Amino acid sequence: MTDAKQSTFEYDPDADHPYPDERVNEILPIVTSDPEIITYLSAQNVNAVTRKQYSDHGPKHIEIVRNRAIRLYELLKQGGVEFNGALEQGLDESFEPVIIVLAATLHDIGHVVHRDSHSYYSIPLAADILDRLLPDLYGTETAVRVKAEVLHAILCHHTEETPLTKEAGIIRIADGLDMERGRSRIPYQSGGRGINTLSSQAIQNVRLVEGDETPVLVEIEMINAAGVYQVDSLLKAKLKDSLLEEEVRIVAINTKADDMLVERIEL
Template identity: 40%
Template sequence: MGLNIPTHGNARLEEVITRIDASERISTLWAASNVTAIDRMHINDHGPVHIKIVTNIAIKLLRLLVAGGVEASVVRDHKLANEDAEVIVCVAAALHDIGHVIHRHRHEELSLILAPALIEDLLEGMYSVREATILEGEILHAIHAHRRDIQPLTIEAGAVKVADALDMESGRARIPFKAGSASIHAVSALAIKKVEIMSGEAKPVRIHVHMLNSAGIFQLDTLLREKLSHSGLSPYVEVVGEVVGPEKKIIERYEIE
């Protein structure tokens, strides 16, 4: 399954996407991550569909931020280009969850064990030694910082962190919940219908969450608020949640046994 990210003329991003799509090792890591998440732990997907969604959202967030006057950290700190910031975000998003093949617990740190060799392969021949070394560090930082309690130090890492939380349409919430459960995690996840990401009015980015039921507020207040407040992007992002149409009944009955 290809990432299908619009490259907007970014030749390096296009080449990296081609290499990711062609990598049997990466696709195997994604599939094996889902074995851990879905088959063994019976929680929601952390495999190829999640990765495709997160990479696209992260790139879109970065582009909206840059268009809104926010300078990418690799541009500010290392004098590289916005195109390189997009490569950082793409690769970090593609590899952020591969640690699940080892275990879900502390998977962010486990991803850091597996990622360096993959990053080296993906960047080979595209950058000077200095540039490749900088990009590898920035990518690893973004992978590490997608953990809830880690504060990203770059705009690029913040984009990956927020994008991870925004994979919440149609029951795809990032708060893990047991399949078939009637917990508030599961019910609130099913309440999210659509997530729109666009240019904001007061801030560079506007996130508009369409909900079928007001239980969806739990997803926004519990996960998205926390991720956004620990992303470094909160000054640049506005979030609106709205129930669309009459409230949809999600569960008929709840019992404590």
């Protein structure tokens, strides 16, 4: 496995990026400080965790998904992958990471209505926020087109709907990549013992690095075989039909020597 130091990624607006970064650097401080968004990210954990004893879907989950989405985007752009969402709306390349950041931030707010079918409930709630934030930044026409792509990516983060853009595919995969032990900490400590909770406990580390054969290599370290559910059931379903199957390689290794029921999974 790759050195653990490479596992931590937090977007740095001052770094050099293989894409135009001025618009994403403008929108990030807005979405991370907006009082309504901040409240939604906290409130959406009430149904998910407090009432349903499900895995974390609050501010920490959103932070991880957003950072991993940007990391995926960066590696894919570095590898020469072309995106179609912004392009087909007549928007320039600088809007690609804007769409990704907004969708990653707002994809789970539908949990405030209900955990079940939350991706559908997220659409009107996110639309209201986007209608408030985007027109002043971009003007009406551009705001509508960005909003359209963000809502598409939000809807498609669950496997019931098929992404039609690679920007949406990134959100779908990044959502599945929040799988380490911290994801299940709240329900596990309060008594939750479902398969999502137990399998998350088995995942030690997730690393996104440049691959030799593909632009992205995802390395997953498991400490027992329960992690197979996260990788082979949940993440495999997220990767399928993402439009990025050929660009992302996933390798999971069970590193605990006395539990070699499953040693290695490769997608």
